[in-house]
Amino acid sequence: MSMPLPIPTREDIARDLWRLFEPIHAVVYFAPEPLEEFRTAGYRGFWMGYFAGRAAPLGRVGADVVHALFYNFAYARVSRAVPAAWGFAPPAQALEARVRGSVRALRRALGPAADCADTARAAELAMRAAQSAPLEGRVLFAAHHSLPVPQEPLAQLWHAATLLREHRGDGHVAALVAAGIAGREAHVLHAIASGVPRDVYSSARDFDETEWTAMRDALEEKGLLEGDRLSRRGQRLKADIEERTDRLAATAYDALTAEETDELIRLLRPLASAVVREGDIPLDNAMGLNLRGSVDGA
Template identity: 45%
Template sequence: MRAARQAWRRLEPVHSMIYFVPEGGRRYAELGLKGMAGYFASRSAAFGEASADLVIATFYNFHPGLVREALPAAWDVVTPRQMLDARREAAAAALRRAGIHEVAGLDETLGLARRAAEAATESVEGRPLFAAHAALPWPEDTVEQLWHAQTLLREYRGDGHIAVLVSEGVGALDALILHGASGDVPTAFLKFSRAWPAEEWDAAAEGLRERGVLDGEELSAEGKALRKHIEDRTDALAVPAYAALGEDGCERLAELARPFGRAVVDAGLLKLG
C-alpha cells in the first residue's frame, strides 16, 4: 500500500496542474466561460450536462452557491464535448511546456499508469467521477494518454476519499478545515477558492473544536489521528487499481514518476492563483 501511495503522489502533479495553469483558463474563456465556471464545467463534462446538485455531491467541498452560479448556465454556452476537448488540449499544452514529452521513461511510465487505470475499471461501484471519466475514449497522443491515466487514478482515489469522509461524519466544510489545519494547503487559499462564508466556516470550526479534533486553529492529537485514519482508509480503497501492478510494479512506477512530477513543479505549473 505504501508503494501504491508513493506512485500516486509522485505522478499526481501531472494531473492536478490542470487546475492552475493558464492554458486551461484561456481555452475555457475562448469558449465563453470565465472563472470557476470553466473549472466546474470542464471537470464535470464527463457526466454530460451535469447539474449543480450532481457537482455539489461529487466535488464535495465547494460552497453550493458557488457551484450554482456556474451550472447549469454554462451548458447554455458550451457543450460537454467542447469542454472535454478544451481541457485535454490545455493539459497537453501545459505538460509539453514543462517538457514532459522529453522526460526519460515516458512510455514505460504510461504503460504502468494505464494498466493501473484500466484495472480500476473493474470496480467502479460507488465511484461516480471515476466511472464518468473512465467511459471516455483514450487519447491517441502519448502525453495526453499519461494525463488521462493519472486523471482516472486521481478520480478513483478521490471518490474513495469522499466515501471515507462521509462514513466518518466529516462534512464538506469540515474536510476543508481539517485539510487547512494539517498544513498541506494554506487555509486562506481554501477559504478563497471554495467560497464558504466566514460565519459558516467559523461555526464549522467551532463544531470541530467541540468534537475534539481541532485545538484552536490546529489539529489536536485526536484530529491528527482522524486525518491519518482517513488517509489510510483512502489508500486502502485505492489499492484495487494498483494491485494490478504488484508491489514491484508500484515501486517501479513510483521511481519513474518522480522526474515527471518534478518537471511539473519546476515549471511552475502548480503555483496557487
C-alpha cells in the first residue's frame, strides 16, 4: 500500500513558483537580446547594463544605495557602474531596454506559445500576485512595483516574474541580515553548503583568495564551519534562512486561491522548461541558485 504524498506547505509552493519564475526573469541577464538592447542604449559592458537595468526603477541612484540593496556585490564592482551609467543613458532608457530585450528573448524561446491563451492566463495570475504582495520593508521590490504594468501578455509575464523575484529577494536579504550573515559571507556560506566551486565566485563576484579566506574565517569564528563543512549550527542557520525566505515569499501568493496557485504552477512549467532548453541561462541560475531567491547569485 503506497503512502500518501505529503501536502505542500505555503513555503513549498513559494519555492516551487520561484524556481519556475526565475528562468523567465533571468533572460534579462543572459540572453543575447537584452544585452544587445543595453549596448544600443549606450551602456558599456555587461556589468554596467546589469546594474543600470536592475537599479533603474530606483532612479539615478549611486553606488551606496545599489550596494546596500543588491547586498552581495563587491563595492568596487558596483561603483564602476553607477552612477556613471546614467551619463550614458538615463534610467528610463534602461527600463525600456530591459523589457524590450527580455520580451524578444522570451518570444524566441517560447515560439508559438508566446502568444497563446495559457501564457496570457499565466501573466494574469502572476501579475495579480505581484501587485498584491506586501511592500513594507522591501525597497527594491517597491521600486519595481511602482512601474507601469505592461499590457502585452508576454511583457506582463516578465514584469510579474521580476516583481516576484525581487519581492522574494528583499525577504531573503532581510533573513540574512537577521541571521548576521553579510552579503559577501553569504557567498561563502552557500558555496560550502552546496558544493558550488569557489572559482564561480572568483569570476562572477570578484573574489580573490584573500577576501575568500577572510569571509571563511569570519564564518568559522561564528561557529558555522567545521573544516570544509558546515557545523551543526551552520546547518541549522542555513536551513532557517531558507525557511524564512520561503515564508516571507509566500505572502505574495495570498491573493490567489489554492486552485489558482495550482493553475499558475501548471501553466508556468512548460514556459520555464522552454526557456531553460534554449540554453541562454547558466545551469546554476536555471536551477534557481540565486541570491535574490534563495542563495547567492545575480
